[in-house]
Structure formats: structure tokens, C-alpha cells
Amino acid sequence: MQKIHRSLLITLLVSSVSFSAAAKDVTVMISGGFKAALEKLAPQFEAKSGDKINLISGPSMGRTPQAIPARLARGEKADVVIMVGDALKNLEKDNWLQPGSRVELADSSIGMVVKEGEPKLNIKTDADLRNALLQAKSIAYSDSASGRYVSSQLFKKLGIEDQVKTKAHRVERIPVASEVAKGNYAVGFQQVSELLPVPDVTFVGELPEDVQYVTRFAGAVTAKAINGQEGKALLNFLSSAEAQDTVRATGLRSVTAELPVKQHDTVQ
Structure with a gap:
């Protein structure tokens, strides 16, 4: 009986070490509009995946050094960016993102x-x-x-x-x-x-x-992501049906359709 308990303990320890080794840190650069939603949803994702989310905050645009485009331009690392959709489109044009990785997340009034x-x-x-x-x-x-x-x-x-x-x-x-x-x-x-x-x-x-002017928030995996697969899994979770009650509770609207053209236009 003692040998069985010892064997079970060893198995649990090995499983724990393997799980810890597999867990990844997912670094997310995020602007304020979706941050409250992500902070509430992060524990659920971390519990399900075993991965840990690290947040770096900054505006989607603007002249400050904290702005997400400025952070990427000076070499700061991120696996995922979550920001205003039009600003995300600009990053895509400049090859900062993995093609086809964009995920629509929420609309914000x-x-x-x-x-x-x-x-x-x-x-x-x-x-x-x-x-x-x-x-x-x-x-x-x-x-x-x-x-x-x-x-x-x-x-x-x-x-x-x-x-x-x-x-x-x-x-x-x-x-x-x-x-x-x-x-x-x-x-x-x-x-x-x-x-x-x-x-x-x-x-x-x-x-x-x-x-009113409704802003689309979206996310994408960066071109230089270290943990891109985990980042894409995070984006898929944030856009899933199970996340929508939390998304709406933070003052956002679930994405149900494309925004009207007048609301999709980039504000210069």
C-alpha cells in the first residue's frame, strides 16, 4: 500500500512539473477600451489553459511613447495586440502582425x-x-x-x-x-x-x-510573437459566446455584424 501511495505521489509530481513546463506567458499589449473586459476574463483563460497573461497598457494611437505602435517600433515584445480596429489595420499594413490572425472582439460607444x-x-x-x-x-x-x-x-x-x-x-x-x-x-x-x-x-x-461613433476593438497575433499559438487561443476565447456576458458588463457591445460604414471610417 505504501508503494502504491509513493508511486501515485511521483506520478502527480511529474504531471505537475510537465504542466508547469508547458505553461506559457502570453504578453498582451492592450488599449483601454477592452482592458476591463480582459482583466475580468483573464482568470478563466488562465485556469483553462494553464498559461499566464501579462498586460502592457497603451493607447491604440497618439503621440505618446506608451502608444502601442510606438512600443512595437522601438522593439518591445508582445504576442498579441488588442486595440482599435482601424489602428490594428495600420499595423497589419506595416507587417507588424501575422496575416489572417485578426479576431473581432467588441464594439464600443x-x-x-x-x-x-x-x-x-x-x-x-x-x-x-x-x-x-x-x-x-x-x-x-x-x-x-x-x-x-x-x-x-x-x-x-x-x-x-x-x-x-x-x-x-x-x-x-x-x-x-x-x-x-x-x-x-x-x-x-x-x-x-x-x-x-x-x-x-x-x-x-x-x-x-x-x-454616436462606435469603435470596433479587435486583436491579432504579432509577427514576432514567441507564444503566438497561445495568443491566438486567447483571442478565440475572448470572442467566444461564453465570454460575452462579461464583455457586455464592462460597457462594450458584442460583435454581431459589421459596423455601418460611417462608424467604420478612420477618424483622422
């Missing part, structure tokens, strides 16, 4: 926050939103896709481009809502999934549908 304790503004219609912005002492937007849309198109669509020019400010790299929480700006715009996790702000709501 733009929303607005105010500092906690401040009156919750009404932005249900274009007129409501226009009035709220004209009354606001200051406006903040991101340096990524949502901010480019707000600064280059939303104000123009609302007919207030000149009126808000001096009080609208771009926030680079850090979450817009964190600056609103500090009282540095009266209102802030960003992807809903990036606004919701930030404390000390009140989520006002999404932009009215006719002036």
Missing part, C-alpha cells in the same frame, strides 16, 4: 462623465448635448479614437466648434475620467468601457445615437 456629486446632465438628444457642452466650464476628451471623433467631428455636427474651442482639451495617455474625478475638467468623453471603471465620477450616458 462613446459616453460622458461628470465629477461625482455634480448634477447629472441630460444628453439624450442633440439639443440637450449641445446645451450641456455650451454650459460646461471645460471639456476633456482622449487622445485616441473617441477623442479624435469628439474634437474633429462631434463639435462640428453640433454646430458649436467655435464656441468650445478654448475650453475643450485633449488628455493624453491617462483615463479622461480620472481627470474629471480630480475636478480638472467639468465633463469628459471617452469609450464607455474606459469611463465605467474609474471611481469618483458619475456616468451621464452615451452620446445620442445620430451623433
Whole structure:
């Protein structure tokens, strides 16, 4: 009996060592829009696969050195990138990604926050939103896709481009809502999934549908991935049916169809 127990213990130890040796570190460069979803889903993937996810955060675009394209250009390593779909397309054109590895993950709408304790503004219609912005002492937007849309198109669509020019400010790299929480700006715009996790702000709501801009988030395996197979498995899990309740709970929309053309256009 003692020999049987000893044999079983040896078998378990060998299995444990083999499992540990097979486990891989999957390095993911990710922008803020999908980060909350991945952080919630990571434990499930790690438990199922035995692999470990390492996150490196950075904007999908912009001029900061933390931006994902800048990180890749200076030689930082990643197995997977998850970011705004149009920015991902640019990486593909520049041969930073493995051909055919792109996986559609979620759609993200733009929303607005105010500092906690401040009156919750009404932005249900274009007129409501226009009035709220004209009354606001200051406006903040991101340096990524949502901010480019707000600064280059939303104000123009609302007919207030000149009126808000001096009080609208771009926030680079850090979450817009964190600056609103500090009282540095009266209102802030960003992807809903990036606004919701930030404390000390009140989520006002999404932009009215006719002036909304929906951003597609997608992922791909990098051309120089060390653990590309594991990275692709992660992307397949994140896009699977079992992940969708968590994806939606973080303020994202499940991918059900191609985005309308006007929403798919790159914001310059």
C-alpha cells in the first residue's frame, strides 16, 4: 500500500512539473477600451489553459511613447495586440502582425462623465448635448479614437466648434475620467468601457445615437510573437459566446455584424 501511495505521489509530481513546463506567458499589449473586459476574463483563460497573461497598457494611437505602435517600433515584445480596429489595420499594413490572425472582439460607444456629486446632465438628444457642452466650464476628451471623433467631428455636427474651442482639451495617455474625478475638467468623453471603471465620477450616458461613433476593438497575433499559438487561443476565447456576458458588463457591445460604414471610417 505504501508503494502504491509513493508511486501515485511521483506520478502527480511529474504531471505537475510537465504542466508547469508547458505553461506559457502570453504578453498582451492592450488599449483601454477592452482592458476591463480582459482583466475580468483573464482568470478563466488562465485556469483553462494553464498559461499566464501579462498586460502592457497603451493607447491604440497618439503621440505618446506608451502608444502601442510606438512600443512595437522601438522593439518591445508582445504576442498579441488588442486595440482599435482601424489602428490594428495600420499595423497589419506595416507587417507588424501575422496575416489572417485578426479576431473581432467588441464594439464600443462613446459616453460622458461628470465629477461625482455634480448634477447629472441630460444628453439624450442633440439639443440637450449641445446645451450641456455650451454650459460646461471645460471639456476633456482622449487622445485616441473617441477623442479624435469628439474634437474633429462631434463639435462640428453640433454646430458649436467655435464656441468650445478654448475650453475643450485633449488628455493624453491617462483615463479622461480620472481627470474629471480630480475636478480638472467639468465633463469628459471617452469609450464607455474606459469611463465605467474609474471611481469618483458619475456616468451621464452615451452620446445620442445620430451623433454616436462606435469603435470596433479587435486583436491579432504579432509577427514576432514567441507564444503566438497561445495568443491566438486567447483571442478565440475572448470572442467566444461564453465570454460575452462579461464583455457586455464592462460597457462594450458584442460583435454581431459589421459596423455601418460611417462608424467604420478612420477618424483622422
